[in-house]
Structures are given as C-alpha cells and as structure tokens.
Amino acid sequence: MSHKPLVLSGMQPTNTLHLGNYLGALKNWVKMQEDMPCLFCVVDMHAITADAGYGKSEELARSTREVAAAYIAGGVDPARTPIFNQGQVPEHAELSWIFNCVARLGWLDRMTQFKEKSGKHKERASVGLYTYPVLMAADILVYKATHVPVGEDQKQHLELARDIAQKFNNDYGVPDFFPQPEPVIMGTATRVMSLRDGTKKMSKSDESDASRINLTDDADAIANKIRRAKTDPLPLPASKDELKDRPEAENLLNIYAALADQNRDAVIAQFAGQQFSGFKNALADLTVAKLEPMAREMRRLLADPAEIDRILKAGARSARAIATPVMDEVKRRVGFIA
Numbered sequence: 001m002s003h004k005p006l007v008l009s010g011m012q013p014t015n016t017l018h019l020g021n022y023l024g025a026l027k028n029w030v031k032m033q034e035d036m037p038c039l040f041c042v043v044d045m046h047a048i049t050a051d052a053g054y055g056k057s058e059e060l061a062r063s064t065r066e067v068a069a070a071y072i073a074g075g076v077d078p079a080r081t082p083i084f085n086q087g088q089v090p091e092h093a094e095l096s097w098i099f100n101c102v103a104r105l106g107w108l109d110r111m112t113q114f115k116e117k118s119g120k121h122k123e124r125a126s127v128g129l130y131t132y133p134v135l136m137a138a139d140i141l142v143y144k145a146t147h148v149p150v151g152e153d154q155k156q157h158l159e160l161a162r163d164i165a166q167k168f169n170n171d172y173g174v175p176d177f178f179p180q181p182e183p184v185i186m187g188t189a190t191r192v193m194s195l196r197d198g199t200k201k202m203s204k205s206d207e208s209d210a211s212r213i214n215l216t217d218d219a220d221a222i223a224n225k226i227r228r229a230k231t232d233p234l235p236l237p238a239s240k241d242e243l244k245d246r247p248e249a250e251n252l253l254n255i256y257a258a259l260a261d262q263n264r265d266a267v268i269a270q271f272a273g274q275q276f277s278g279f280k281n282a283l284a285d286l287t288v289a290k291l292e293p294m295a296r297e298m299r300r301l302l303a304d305p306a307e308i309d310r311i312l313k314a315g316a317r318s319a320r321a322i323a324t325p326v327m328d329e330v331k332r333r334v335g336f337i338a
C-alpha cells in the first residue's frame, strides 16, 4: 500500500533565526509547497527539553511567534499550508508516549545529538532531551507524513522514526499502518557556514553575533557583518577547484549563489580574480535586498501577535483534523478503550 505524499517539518523556537535557517530550510519548504501538501510546525515542545522554567516562558512564546512570522514572511502561505505550534496539538504528545513504549533504550542510546547536547553530565539532562527523537517521530507519523525536509544532522533521528514506524506496524500486525518517512536532505549549496569560521555551521548558539546574519538584522547590521566576514588573502577563485581549502571563500560564494538563485559556477565566473572587498559589497547589497523585505514583513506580523496566534490556532485545527483519525486508530490498535 502506498501512502499519500505529505511533507512535515519543524523548527525549534530558540533564539533568533538566521540566514542558515532561511537558505538551508525555509526557502526549500516554500518550494515544496508547490509540489505537495505540507504541514509546518513550530516545535515548542522540543524547545523545553533544555533551558526551560520560570522566566523562560515569555521568551518561548515570543520565539514561537517569531518563528511562525518567519515562516509566513519567508513565503509559506498559511491559507494553503497549516502553520501551528506543536503544543497546541495534543496528539503529538499522545503518540509520543506510545512510541516511548515502542522504541528501545538501545536505539536511543545511539543518538549522537543527545550525546552532544547532554555533554559531560548526562545524568543532569532532562528525560525529555533523551526522548526528543521519539517526540520527533510522533510529529511526523501522527500525520502519516512521507517526506521530511531536514538538515544532515537530523538524518539519524529520521532513521529512528522509520524504525519506530516499522516496529509499531510489526508489533500490532498492521504492515502498512505507518509509512516509512523519507528525509529530504537539502542540497549542499545551501549549507551556510559561520562568517567568522568557514568550517563551522552558522548557528544560533555561536557566542559571536558577527558569525551569523539574523533574519531580523537591519540593513546596516547585515552590511557590516558581511564586510567584516573572515576571508583569506587571495583574490576570488577562477574555478571551483581553487576553492579547495578556502572554506570562507566557498561559504560566501555559496551564499551569493543561493540568494541570487544562480548556480555557483556562474557566480565564480562572474567574480573570478576580483578582490574580496568588491565582492563583499555586491554580496551585502544582494543580502539586504533579499532579507530586508522579509525582515520588514516579520516586524509587521510581530506587531500584531494576536493575528499570529489566530493563524497558529487555525493551523492547529487543520493539523488536528488529520491527526485525530490516525490517533483514534492507534488507540484502538493498542487497546485503549475510547
């Protein structure tokens, strides 16, 4: 039996979103919307696996609205594609509990992201951080989603979701109940690296704000960060072979190509042999031209939080319409009296 194509993805509402989130994820989601039905959630339940508590709740709600605003400003159309926060759709948590009883400790023990995030003192990490990938599996499978756009770092979590789906299907004797969701790994051209170190991913957790371009940065901040971005002393390369061991040059050219919707070879040819100063001016102008309208739209949306909340509520209603029948069937199979 084949399952109807459905895309699901989500971003965690922690700190501010940056250019890497846009070029690495959001821009592709917007494209996928043209080809398949999609659901995009803001995973506020994942956000509380770390750094939660008194004093953090306002910040969480603010970040959730900001991520939703970024989805919309970036081009996700809420009239067509439900946008919602996970905490407003209780079926995620319900299925997640059942999946906690399907997944094996040995499977979770292999998750490299937990090892990285929990660090030296894993006994102090929340239990939620440990079962984070189980909740992620529930996010996807509660809608029987088939395609999941994620970064390379989430591939292992997707494999776990496939294992959970398979084991549930086997254990309850329903071979095709849950689909095997496929990761849609975004192209390499959109892997955006730190502006201070071309070997590290652009990240919201980097202590240097100059390492990233935030989606809410104004034109001056964007231009300054690009002009100060780390480079090497050579002029721009004339071919992609000359990019070897020049991670900063490669990163800036990739960003240019992605923002201009051009292929990288064309961009290399355009700037071959030139100095970085001129190229950086062109890149700063392009980045401002692409991000400014989005930042403006985000500011406009965030000025009316009640409107964002309405969009999230409507999105959650549409999402629940898909999740409820799946959950009813799951409960019946598991043996819960309804």
Ligand code: TRP
Pocket (backbone or CB within 6 Å): 008, 009, 010, 011, 012, 043, 046, 135, 136, 139, 140, 148, 149, 150, 151, 154
């Ligand atoms: N773990 C994902 C990340 O850090 C976020 C996420 C949570 C997600 N649930 C998901 C992504 C479901 C795709 C589908 O990027």
